[in-house]
Amino acid sequence: MEQKIKGRAGNSSDKTPIVPKQYIVHFVMLISCFILWGLLNNMTDNLVPAFGRIFMLEAADASLTQVAFYGSYAVLALPAAVLIKKYSYRHGVLVGLGLYIVGAMGYIPAAMSQNFNLFLISVFVLAGGLSILETTCNPYVISLGDESTSVRRLNLAQAFNPIGSLTGIILAKYLILSNLNPATYEERIAMTPEALSAIRSNELLWVCVPYVGLVAIAIIIWCFFKKNKDSEKDESGDLNIVKSIKKLVKIPRYAFGVVAQFFYVGVQIAVWTWTIQYVMTTLGLNEAAAAQYYLIAIISFIICRWVCTALMKYIDPAIMMAIFAIGGIAFSLGTIYLPTNQSVWCLVAISACMSLMFPTIYGIALKDLGEEVKVGAAGLIMAILGGAVITPFMGSLIDSGKLSSIVPMFNGSEAAIRSSFLVPVVCFAVVLLYSICFRTKKSA
Known part of the structure; x- marks a missing residue:
């Protein structure tokens, strides 16, 4: 289906608007959703070191934040496809934003009770809303205008997602990480319960500020889509999930693509989650200073994605991904x-290498799926579960130091966190194997 769209795009008239005038306000509102989930994705990466310090958690326990976040993404991808099929794209946006608002407001009682488990529940609900938004907004954008300009329209909307990512990193650095008390684990253990509670109360207040503050923007977008009812259902064919899954698992390019996407998303989230702790451990910096390197890593990721997109005119995407x-x-x-x-x-350069992998795996896996593309796309979104599995696994290796023997030149916590990066080696090897096995033409 995507190949047909691209073909039509190549023959379109230059006079055909990317976004027709009657849909411009809808398009702007949808762009705000792209920015919102990009912002929240990258801001949540910084909650792991923050919760680790606030609640005095080991790495594996702190990474349960990512389990809740990306686990919710995986659980709600297929229900989102059913929702927009049965009702409309507008309903998908309303439900997604509604869940985000409920989840973000849940941070308030979690902070007041200083309860990590309540935070995990709120993160799960919030991420469920983002999963529905992400599954809904891409086809919604495609529907807002002529089919010949659909690819350009979607690329334009997606170009705003990195703006959200950078904003999320900046908000986390200056509102969350910069307001963490510098007291170490040992110093916190020695405090009275009252003193420790006072410190936590202030730290958790600043955790809440960006998430709850963004609720106001989400409500404005929600009210717009509630009022404007000119959204259509996804009418691209019947949705029979069981039948589609049976067909899809028999297609090696797709089935292995889901596996490759699982490992890719896993390595992306794991590397970004543990970047700050790695820098803190090796360079001896605090969370806010270490976040500078995380910011540089994300900028390199964004720049390389744009460069790779341009180079795909001349180089086979699968070959680029292998390199x-x-x-x-x-x-x-x-x-x-x-x-x-x-x-x-x-460590920073790893992010540059990850830049083109998600969309390239996505494109290769969905090639020529026809009407199965909807469930196929949902399956690839469900592969985001890799972030909920590989991140805590890597955290458990950091806590236990089981692989420390592979770096005998380093000691203690530095050896533990260095050796844990054997996990990304394995993940990239899976992506390499997929790119070699399923090389495609440039059009993929």
């Missing part, structure tokens, strides 16, 4: 074995 997967393996090994200054920049 970048090899780079990811090499930089992960550098993060493990090189001296501190070089290893930190290898």
Whole structure:
């Protein structure tokens, strides 16, 4: 289906508007949704070190935040496809924003009670809303105008997602991480319950501020789509999930694509989640200072994505992905074995290598699926579960130091976190194998 759309786009008239005048306000409102979930995705990565310090958690326990977030993404992808099929794209946006608002407001009682488990429940509900939004908004944008300009329209909307990502990192750095008390685990243990509660109360207040503050924007968008009812259902064919799944699992390119996407998303979330802790451990910086390197990593990711998109005119995307997967393996090994200054920049470079992988796997896996593309796309969104599995697994390796023997030149916590980056090596190897096995023409 996507190939047909691209073909039509190539023959479209230059006079055909990317977004017709009657849909411009809808398009702007949808762009705000793209920005919103990009912002919240990257801001949540910073909650792991924040909750680790606030609640004095080990790495594996703190990473349950990512389990709740990306686990919810996986659970609600298929229900979102059913929702927009049975009702409309507008209903999908309303339900998605509604769940986000409920989840974000749940941060308030969680902070007041200083209860980590309540935070996890709120994160799960919030992320469920984002999952529905992400599954809904892409086809919604495509529907807002002529089919010949649909790809350009979607690319334009997606171009605003990195703006949200950068905003999320900046908000986390200056509102959450900068307001963490510098007291260490040992110092917090020695405090009286009253003193510790006072510190936590202030820290959790600043955790709530950006999430609850964004509710006002979400309500404005929600009210717009509630009032404007000129949204259509997805009429692109019947949706028979069981039948579609049976057909899809028999297609090696798709089935292996879901596996590759699982490992890719897993490595992306794991690397970004543990970047701040790695920098803190190796360079001895606090959370806010270490977040500078995380910001540089995200900027390199965004720049490389734009560059790779341009180069795909001339180079087979699968070949490019194979090269970048090899780079990811090499930089992960550098993060493990090189001296501190070089290893930190290898860590940053891993993000550049990840830049083109999600959309490339997505495009190869969905090629020529016809009417099964809806369930196929939902399956690839469900592969985001990799972030909920691989991130805590890597955290457990950091806590236990089981692989520390592979870096005998380093000791203690530094050896533990360095050695855990053997996990990204394995993940990139899976992506490399997929790109080699399912090389496609440039049009993929």
